[in-house]
Amino acid sequence: YLVTMFCLVPGCVLTLSLAGSLVLICTVVPIIISFILIIIINVLQERKPSLLPGVLKNWNWLPFWMHSLEPYDRIINRLCCFDGSKYTAMANRQDSPDPDQVIAQK
Numbered sequence: 001y002l003v004t005m006f007c008l009v010p011g012c013v014l015t016l017s018l019a020g021s022l023v024l025i026c027t028v029v030p031i032i033i034s035f036i037l038i039i040i041i042n043v044l045q046e047r048k049p050s051l052l053p054g055v056l057k058n059w060n061w062l063p064f065w066m067h068s069l070e071p072y073d074r075i076i077n078r079l080c081c082f083d084g085s086k087y088t089a090m091a092n093r094q095d096s097p098d099p100d101q102v103i104a105q106k
Contacts, residue, residue, distance in 0.1 A: 059067035
């Protein structure tokens with residue numbers, strides 16, 4: 001996240017702006033429109049799925065890597081030599097308190 005937000009995105013914007021304002025606009029506008037459409041579809045999926053065609057009622061028609069972070073998680077865990085079994089075991093412990101109960105007690 002840090003590398004993307006503080007290096008890659010600003011670097012891409014700088015490169016596109018150096019290429020010219022027309023290039024920047026022609027690149028950024030479709031990206032912004034795509035994000036807006038995705039947000040609208042997500043809201044409609046949650047609140048009014050009857051308004052959407054069958055294909056857009058969920059994201060299962062997309063390849064798995066486009067609607068789930070799990071493939072990226074596996075890659076990052078392999079690259080970082082991270083063994084998540086310790087953390088998974090801690091999360092699955094039965095004696096750990098329910099977060100909702102902890103908040104309710106405060």
